[in-house]
Amino acid sequence: MTKSSTALGAFKTILFAGCGIAALSTAAFAEKIVISNWDGYMPPDLLENFTKETGIEVDMAVHGTNEEIMGKVVASGGRGYDVLFVSSPFAEALNNLGLAATLDHAKIPNLSNLVDEATQLAHDPGNTYSVPYTWGTTGLCYRSDQMDAPTSWNDLLKPSDDLKGQTTMLSTDRWMMGAAALALGKSVNDTSDETLAEEKELLVATKPTLLAFDDTTFYLKLVSGEAKMVQAWDGWCNYGIGENAEIKYVIPSEGSDLWVDSILVTKASEHKEAAEAFINYMLRVDVGTWVAENILYKVPNGAAMAALDPSLFETFPNMAMKPAELLAFEQLRDLGKGQKAFARTVTEVMAAK
Template sequence: MKRLMSLVALLLLVCGGLAYASTQLQKSSGAANGKVLNLYNWGDYIDPALLKKFQAETGYHVNVETFDSNEAMYTKLKQGGTHYDLAVPSEYMVSKLKAAHLLQPLDRTRLTGLNNYDTRFLNQPFDRGNRYSLPYFWGTLGIVYNDRVVKPGTLTHWSQLWSPKYRDQLMLVDSARDILGMALVEQGHSMNTTNPQTLLAATKRLDQLSPNVKAVVADEIKMYMSQDEAAVAVDWSGEAAEMLTQNKHLHYVVPSEGSNLWFDNLVIPKTAQHYQAIYAFLNFMSRPQNAAQNAEYIGYATPNAKAKALLPASVRNDRQFYPDEKTLRHLQVYRNLAPRVVQTYNDRYLEFKMHH
């Protein structure tokens, strides 16, 4: 017992000592004189080299804290007690944060890199005139397939997923909006429909997909697809990009009849404190060179037109991740739906999962 106690005490001491040392280290690197920026971001969603470069250039030390879902981030911002200067919500969450008065408008006069952005990705319905947000990355929802099972170029439409050819071959990402959205588009409806009848019909259509569905999973989809566990998957472009680097047989396609267009955006929460640092960072990240470096590191599509021009041609012209104009026109951005409608989407989706 005594030995156990001393062991526990030792462990606590070591951990405490290390924690203390690391805070000291952080303090000495700029935090002490208040030159910090608190960034609330998704995990591994910025090139660490850029953070170093930013500090070397401006002297601001960036503290990164991470979240793993928009909802978790929303809850944390809403409950207060945090001092985040910048956060990176997806588009529907920007509307939601805005409606809850948790955001501060951007001061356009302090932004220097605005005209680097592709105008097609500005002025979106979730934030008209970009009063609160700057796009960080964008992407799509699409189909990943393995060319050892599916001949390249033969799988280009949502409706083909229902084919008996793909029996027990399909993996779906565990997301109500996206999977129901896919069924809605397949039936020619809007991904933002609020009509219960339309949703019910989409659920019925999804139920017919059941024999083809091998599993409904989340992040693990990347691992499963890279290991040839399934032949076809419905997932986001960002996840697909990662899979493609791990398995040369995988391809990604955005059905031309339509799909989701998503944005992650930089916003300033109400709790922000370090405005100098915030605008320095926004302008730093808008610079083509930096945005391009970040895009190469993350592998997502950049909304920064001048940055895109700096990317290698093989990336820039990759139709998988930078779809052509025609497909782009058919993409739909999610609107922030009323909680009741979100509930309906999730109830229908839960029913689908129960049946399959």
């Protein structure tokens, strides 16, 4: 989907002080940037409004998964894209491959809206090449009217007989394997042969007990009663809670991963100043509040979180989690050379009968 408007041709120097948009050069107003994001991951009128306020046109590509956009960017060397929305391990991988640009913080004054913890993320301390957009945890989402509150990842991986056939797991590699890693007391970034073998054995044994691997409709299975407990990202569990107040979210005693969805500028971008203006726009308070209220994910934009109606936290308790609590969990990282063995293990788990 493309949103655009006529670029401003006359020479102007504009400072959008109220929106926190830094003054841009005349050349920036004639530019068009290409972004790639997940569908529905920002306000529907954002691109149109951004163009109206800056004159910068935007073409948007939609990717379904991190792996999809990663493959395209690596194949093209980043050419054809200016701004990418990816999860932090993929942002880190792109930087390690030399495909992410170093950000000019002077061009992104709305970085001041971020909480301090958002500048301390393990994959990019100081936000050198990426800016966190949303963040959260992965846990267990369950029907409190049909079962007792789960306390361990093993409640999912080694379910009681009355739960067999009524649970789902995420099939996305890092989170499926992450559940096993946490249950075993291992790092979610451990790619040693011993750990991968233990995780494989546990997950292969779990497969026959599952209703399904499901990354998109698991909360609906809870709402309908088809499932009693599912592995879930906190925001997606909130979708279910919004449909049925008997649905609850819990982080097992072994903990969670810390996932972070980030924004970066490609090193190949020929419109870096305009791309940084776009990131600055994404860090506005009103954008952050829209994301929290509509996507139901926590945002590292402290000013936006402070502007939320307190009733949101009452309805969705996991939204009230403090940044320091989030950083207590291990962040998903780029697996580097360990990625090959990790991917092979995932393939073997999914192929097992």
